[in-house]
Amino acid sequence: MSQQETKHVHPETAVLTSGFDPSLSVGSARPAVFRSSTYVFSSPEAAERAFDVATGRKSAVSGEHVDLIYARINHPNAQILEEQILALEPGAASALVFNSGMAAIMTALMAYLRPGDAIVHTSPLYGGTEHLVEEYLKEWGIHAVEVRAGDQEALDRAIRETLRVKVVFIETPANPTLVMTDLRAAAESAASISPKPVVMVDNTFLGPAFQHPFVHGADLVLYSATKYLGGFSDIIGGVALAKDPAMLAPLRSLRVLFGNIMQPDECWILDSRLPTVTLRMNRQSKSAQRIAEALDGNPAIARVLYPTLLEDAEQSRIFHSQCDFPGAMFTIELKGGKQAAFDFLRALKIARNAVSLGGVETLACHPLTTTHSGFSAEESAFAGITDGMVRVSIGIEDWRDLLADFEQALKAVHLPPRSAS
Numbered sequence: 572m573s574q575q576e577t578k579h580v581h582p583e584t585a586v587l588t589s590g591f592d593p594s595l596s597v598g599s600a601r602p603a604v605f606r607s608s609t610y611v612f613s614s615p616e617a618a619e620r621a622f623d624v625a626t627g628r629k630s631a632v633s634g635e636h637v638d639l640i641y642a643r644i645n646h647p648n649a650q651i652l653e654e655q656i657l658a659l660e661p662g663a664a665s666a667l668v669f670n671s672g673m674a675a676i677m678t679a680l681m682a683y684l685r686p687g688d689a690i691v692h693t694s695p696l697y698g699g700t701e702h703l704v705e706e707y708l709k710e711w712g713i714h715a716v717e718v719r720a721g722d723q724e725a726l727d728r729a730i731r732e733t734l735r736v737k738v739v740f741i742e743t744p745a746n747p748t749l750v751m752t753d754l755r756a757a758a759e760s761a762a763s764i765s766p767k768p769v770v771m772v773d774n775t776f777l778g779p780a781f782q783h784p785f786v787h788g789a790d791l792v793l794y795s796a797t798k799y800l801g802g803f804s805d806i807i808g809g810v811a812l813a814k815d816p817a818m819l820a821p822l823r824s825l826r827v828l829f830g831n832i833m834q835p836d837e838c839w840i841l842d843s844r845l846p847t848v849t850l851r852m853n854r855q856s857k858s859a860q861r862i863a864e865a866l867d868g869n870p871a872i873a874r875v876l877y878p879t880l881l882e883d884a885e886q887s888r889i890f891h892s893q894c895d896f897p898g899a900m901f902t903i904e905l906k907g908g909k910q911a912a913f914d915f916l917r918a919l920k921i922a923r924n925a926v927s928l929g930g931v932e933t934l935a936c937h938p939l940t941t942t943h944s945g946f947s948a949e950e951s952a953f954a955g956i957t958d959g960m961v962r963v964s965i966g967i968e969d970w971r972d973l974l975a976d977f978e979q980a981l982k983a984v985h986l987p988p989r990s991a992s
Contacts, residue, residue, distance in 0.1 A: 590654025648838035662785025672795025675809030686712035695954035758788025798929030855899030858970035928964035
């Protein structure tokens with residue numbers, strides 16, 4: 572099916588029927604793996620045309636099949652994956668795949684930021700992104716303005732008042748606090764100034780099944796494909812998508828320069844996982860909701876951070892207007908701080924103490940000493956990350972077994988003595 576034809580079917584159908592021509596793979600029903608490093612041109616003119624398009628000197632016309640060049644630039648498995656993934660992200664018109672989520676983020680930021688420019692971003696971000704923005708990019712003369720996630724007034728003010736703001740970077744829900752940011756409001760703030768900054772959204776936590784940033788005005792959507800897209804904790808990858816293909820042109824040129832395209836085997840594996848993304852995420856979300864709501868009120872837990880347990884009216888409004896389902900991530904804050912968190916993690920029998928998320932297995936980690944260990948005390952306080960927090964990614968195990976595992980682990984937690992009243 573063509574991209575135009577797939578607009579009339581559901582994403583779960585389109586992802587299986589678009590972007591792949593069996594006649595180009597000896598009639599195979601599913602894509603083969605193409606491990607070639609270089610490709611034979613059909614003619615010298617075709618080679619010239621391929622390099623013009625690959626370097627961005629010229630643009631491919633609709634329906635044109637440009638010859639492949641070299642696997643650092645492009646290859647069949649990347650092209651197939653980039654076409655098929657569009658079906659899962661409503662509003663996406665073009666995609667690029669990278670060899671990690673951080674590669675996708677780094678390339679996107681380098682494409683749109685120059686020395687003297689500014690980036691406005693929500694906090695907290697994933698620790699690697701935070702380090703990139705707040706430390707590395709500063710060495711290149713790029714100013715970062717940090718806004719606490721959920722503070723829409725402060726975000727609007729930062730976007731409107733920051734000089735030379737070229738990028739607005741949002742991670743929602745925030746990692747690991749699950750705080751929501753209103754994407755439509757942020758996009759409207761960005762559209763109110765000239766030149767308009769690029770609104771980039773890290774959609775790893777809820778996308779592509781439960782949150783659709785392009786619908787709410789985002790320009791670029793970024794993923795760690797390692798997580799829910801891959802789903803089995805066995806590959807590393809990243810994806811950047813745009814609703815305007817021209818917005819990916821500078822990323823495409825940098826990907827050629829940096830050599831950070833996703834390799835054929837990983838593309839092939841990821842392509843095989845796309846048809847089950849929605850199935851897996853729905854199972855994981857339903858289980859997570861049951862478990863998070865059952866744990867709420869446990870005497871060892873100070874609070875459970877999860878979209879269906881939001882107490883703030885504005886946060887609840889954002890969730891219901893922006894998200895289809897609550898997702899499979901939640902964070903518990905234990906009353907006994909770091910020691911209680913470590914006791915809990917040590918006592919788990921089914922869930923595994925590991926970083927990452929979105930896999931079929933349940934994972935739990937202590938953000939302050941792992942994924943966000945690079946945060947200073949001041950940054951952690953600003954972001955709302957405490958030493959008692961444990962972030963949980965629910966897999967596809969039976970939810971009752973997981974709940975029993977969490978409850979027995981909570982019994983191993985040494986609670987602080989109650990103060991005399």
